[in-house]
Amino acid sequence: MNSKLQFLGETGILLSSDLAKYPFLPESAEEIKRLDFKIEDVLEPNYASILDRAEKRIVEALTSNPPEVSYDPSADVNVEILSFPMAIVLASATASDYIKRRYALAEARRAYNLLKIESEEKVIEVAKRFGWRIRLASIEIGLEKFDFALHFIDYLKSATTLFHEKGWKLVNRLVVRGEVYLSKQDVARLLQEEIRRHIELKIDPKMRSLIPEGIIKRADSLKMMYAEKIKEEPLTIEGLASPDIEVNLFPPCVRGLYEAALSGRHIPHIGRFTLTSFLLNIGIDPNFIVDLFRKSADFNERMTRYQIEHIAGQRGSRTKYIPPKCDTLQTHGLCPGMDELCRRIKHPLTYYLRRKRRRVSGA
Numbered sequence: 001m002n003s004k005l006q007f008l009g010e011t012g013i014l015l016s017s018d019l020a021k022y023p024f025l026p027e028s029a030e031e032i033k034r035l036d037f038k039i040e041d042v043l044e045p046n047y048a049s050i051l052d053r054a055e056k057r058i059v060e061a062l063t064s065n066p067p068e069v070s071y072d073p074s075a076d077v078n079v080e081i082l083s084f085p086m087a088i089v090l091a092s093a094t095a096s097d098y099i100k101r102r103y104a105l106a107e108a109r110r111a112y113n114l115l116k117i118e119s120e121e122k123v124i125e126v127a128k129r130f131g132w133r134i135r136l137a138s139i140e141i142g143l144e145k146f147d148f149a150l151h152f153i154d155y156l157k158s159a160t161t162l163f164h165e166k167g168w169k170l171v172n173r174l175v176v177r178g179e180v181y182l183s184k185q186d187v188a189r190l191l192q193e194e195i196r197r198h199i200e201l202k203i204d205p206k207m208r209s210l211i212p213e214g215i216i217k218r219a220d221s222l223k224m225m226y227a228e229k230i231k232e233e234p235l236t237i238e239g240l241a242s243p244d245i246e247v248n249l250f251p252p253c254v255r256g257l258y259e260a261a262l263s264g265r266h267i268p269h270i271g272r273f274t275l276t277s278f279l280l281n282i283g284i285d286p287n288f289i290v291d292l293f294r295k296s297a298d299f300n301e302r303m304t305r306y307q308i309e310h311i312a313g314q315r316g317s318r319t320k321y322i323p324p325k326c327d328t329l330q331t332h333g334l335c336p337g338m339d340e341l342c343r344r345i346k347h348p349l350t351y352y353l354r355r356k357r358r359r360v361s362g363a
């Protein structure tokens, strides 16, 4: 590699080897700026290893299950650090929403697994880069061991996507004087969410027009090579085996969730539950619902099928679930705003049945 990139310095408690582990940290970007490294530099033969590793990061995200970018402690630190922003450029150049979400998740999972075994001091340093008010707090209560205390506002902000799991709700946490007590594993999991969101925001398909031709070509061939995995074509209602489904009769909340699933956008657990139970209750085939979630970045067919069958009452307690009521959906921020019919009902299923009845009677 060109000698210009051989002098990444240390940044306080974080060493350059840490930046190789956590290349999304602002110190990495500062170092790259300091080195005056330009995107087009990567097309020079001397920097081929950076572009190759950047591409490998994305390929690993697309091919591993669950998605995770690899970590090799013996890898060249400079290549590791520089290949991260290059992977962001490459992912942006693909202009693929699927690649964006999958790559962000794979990098975030890598960071989670590294943070779980990281020293407490370094975990704090990483957390502080996201503006967290966090401190060491080593205490044991019964069988539970807590390593950190996090300001409850920062906890609430970072845990929003995890609230579907009972254990993450604030009421189930040890909170003392406005701080939430957490284990290292919990902090790593919360940081995973922060990192995923941070990387997703960095990947911008609008950048494509500004990216050098040589990188666009790499991005296009990557997309072509993994077209099967990417499944870019949107699922359409006509293409699926449930002719009974009438999306135009769905209430606004379910329509929003349905469209999010079709385009593979992230849906919180309660949203997935609402959509699944709604579709099952209007008689949609579970196989159709499995296909609906296929574009999700963390899609796992076995797990998805299990959950759908559980909601359908075919497993576990054998209870067939119905979607939550409107007031519950409103509490969880899943009601996008009421239309006229919404004001007269209290449950999304009632909305659908009324619209359907009205259509059948021609009213």
Ligand code: SF4
Pocket: 251, 252, 253, 254, 325, 326, 327, 329, 330, 334, 335, 336, 337, 338, 339, 342, 343, 346, 347, 348, 351
């Ligand atoms: S009022 Fe109820 S049915 Fe209407 S959009 Fe909101 S949650 Fe859905």
